[in-house]
Amino acid sequence: xxxxxxxxTRKGLFTxxxxxxxxxxxxTAFLGDPVVNVVTDPRDGTMVxxxxxxxxxxxxxxxxxxxxxxxxxxxxxxxxxxxxxxxxLNPMSNKxxxxxxxxxxxxxxxxxxxxxxxxxxxxxxxFHSKDHGETWELNRPLWDRPERAKWFGGGYDEAGIHSVLTxxxxxxxxxxxxxxxxxxxxxDHGATWxxxxxxxxxxxxxxxxxxxxxxxxxxxxxxxxxxxxTIWTQHHAGIFVTRNAGERxxxxxxxxxxxFGFACAVHPQDADTAWFVPAMSDEKRVPVDGKVVVTRxxxxxxxxxxxxxxxxxxxxxxxxxxxxxxxxxxxNTLAMGSTTGSVWTSADQGDSWQHLSAHLPPVYAVRFG
Amino acid sequence: MPTVAFTHTLQRHIQAPPQRVEAETVAAxxxxxxxxxxxxRGYILEDDGSVRKHIAVWVAGLPLRDRDTLSDPxxxxxxxxxxxxxxxx
Numbered sequence: 001x002x003x004x005x006x007x008x009t010r011k012g013l014f015t016x017x018x019x020x021x022x023x024x025x026x027x028t029a030f031l032g033d034p035v036v037n038v039v040t041d042p043r044d045g046t047m048v049x050x051x052x053x054x055x056x057x058x059x060x061x062x063x064x065x066x067x068x069x070x071x072x073x074x075x076x077x078x079x080x081x082x083x084x085x086x087x088x089l090n091p092m093s094n095k096x097x098x099x100x101x102x103x104x105x106x107x108x109x110x111x112x113x114x115x116x117x118x119x120x121x122x123x124x125x126x127f128h129s130k131d132h133g134e135t136w137e138l139n140r141p142l143w144d145r146p147e148r149a150k151w152f153g154g155g156y157d158e159a160g161i162h163s164v165l166t167x168x169x170x171x172x173x174x175x176x177x178x179x180x181x182x183x184x185x186x187x188d189h190g191a192t193w194x195x196x197x198x199x200x201x202x203x204x205x206x207x208x209x210x211x212x213x214x215x216x217x218x219x220x221x222x223x224x225x226x227x228x229x230t231i232w233t234q235h236h237a238g239i240f241v242t243r244n245a246g247e248r249x250x251x252x253x254x255x256x257x258x259x260f261g262f263a264c265a266v267h268p269q270d271a272d273t274a275w276f277v278p279a280m281s282d283e284k285r286v287p288v289d290g291k292v293v294v295t296r297x298x299x300x301x302x303x304x305x306x307x308x309x310x311x312x313x314x315x316x317x318x319x320x321x322x323x324x325x326x327x328x329x330x331x332n333t334l335a336m337g338s339t340t341g342s343v344w345t346s347a348d349q350g351d352s353w354q355h356l357s358a359h360l361p362p363v364y365a366v367r368f369g
Numbered sequence: 370m371p372t373v374a375f376t377h378t379l380q381r382h383i384q385a386p387p388q389r390v391e392a393e394t395v396a397a398x399x400x401x402x403x404x405x406x407x408x409x410r411g412y413i414l415e416d417d418g419s420v421r422k423h424i425a426v427w428v429a430g431l432p433l434r435d436r437d438t439l440s441d442p443x444x445x446x447x448x449x450x451x452x453x454x455x456x457x458x
Binding site: 053057059075077080099100201 | 379413415423424
């Protein structure tokens with residue numbers, strides 16, 4: 001799972017394959033259409049892509065031949081609002097939060113079911129499929145939580161689920177990350193949920209609300225595969241790590257040029273090793289001093305290397321979105337794509353980078369698989 | 370019988386030929402089309418049945434007024450034309 005790279009962009013899905021020491025473009029799908037994210041099921045190679053047409057709305061497609069051909073499958077659909085029930089109001093706009101799909105933001109494999117998939121969406125619903133996306137069902141226990149009334153959008157008008165963590169050794173475990181709604185964990189395959197945000201601090205909120213768990217904005221949650229209770233997050237207020245699946249989060253206060261950013265990757269066998277792509281700040285979402293860098297810790301956040309070899313260090317304003325940094329299953333191969341259509345890969349854990357392309361559309365997600 | 374026609378830009382994603390339908394409202398006209406082409410509904414309407422934000426619907430040359438429940442009447446010789454708005458691209 002380190003030799004094929006799928007790059008989901010505003011104008012299509014581009015696939016590259018490792019070819020000796022380099023990467024070669026092998027396929028383009030959905031040219032001209034926004035592809036938000038893509039997932040490959042390692043059990044059978046089935047791929048599912050989430051599109052969001054500008055006019056015609058979100059759509060889902062599946063490929064059973066490694067992305068050579070695609071066909072449309074069912075799109076998750078919110079049920080009607082039960083009679084007599086009023087929708088929650090968006091805390092920012094004070095307008096009703098509609099029960100309708102805005103976007104499928106992330107897809108994750110459900111290890112409990114063959115063909116099982118989770119889909120995190122805007123406006124904050126988690127959907128489940130048991131059949132590779134032929135049918136979808138809204139997870140009502142999470143959607144019906146009263147705390148959802150406090151969630152609000154981060155980057156979009158409505159709140160959204162951008163991260164879904166699972167563990168093959170615990171098929172009933174699922175954790176989700178919400179911007180802005182914190183992290184929620186279920187140990188019974190979504191039947192019940194508990195919020196796990198203790199230690200997160202939202203410095204963007206009024207002082208009396210900064211520790212409110214329901215308004216935390218983890219931009220991405222990334223777990224260590226061999227130690228899945230260790231989870232790193234690039235939060236809106238900085239970098240945090242938990243060693244106990246969110247029972248307690250600890251903040252990392254220094255990480256190279258900035259602790260602000262969106263993306264995060266974690267080594268599959270070493271939970272102390274993680275990568276981030278810093279941006280200047282909330283107010284200026286561009287690299288510090290026009291230099292694209294990746295920061296890497298190998299000691300659980302005590303110290304960080306600032307990795308620059310092969311990355312532009314002059315007048316570069318690439319921003320890497322939350323799903324646009326990926327680490328291959330080998331623990332060595334990294335890839336990242338930017339809002340300005342640049343993609344870089346590294347074969348040595350980020351020590352050096354190679355430019356894959358400078359001319360792709362804005363990159364939403366990169367995925368090995 | 371009114372006619373329902375769809376923008377050619379939609380045809381890249383899903384076939385949607387013009388149809389003549391028995392209907393007295395836009396909602397009924399579209400429902401009749403979706404009955405024979407269920408996959409089309411999600412391209413035009415939101416989950417709750419309202420018209421997608423970046424879809425424009427014209428009824429006998431005038432913009433659809435009720436974008437939530439599509440209750441605008443249609444006459445027997447009217448055309449309901451569904452197109453992409455110029456926003457949303």
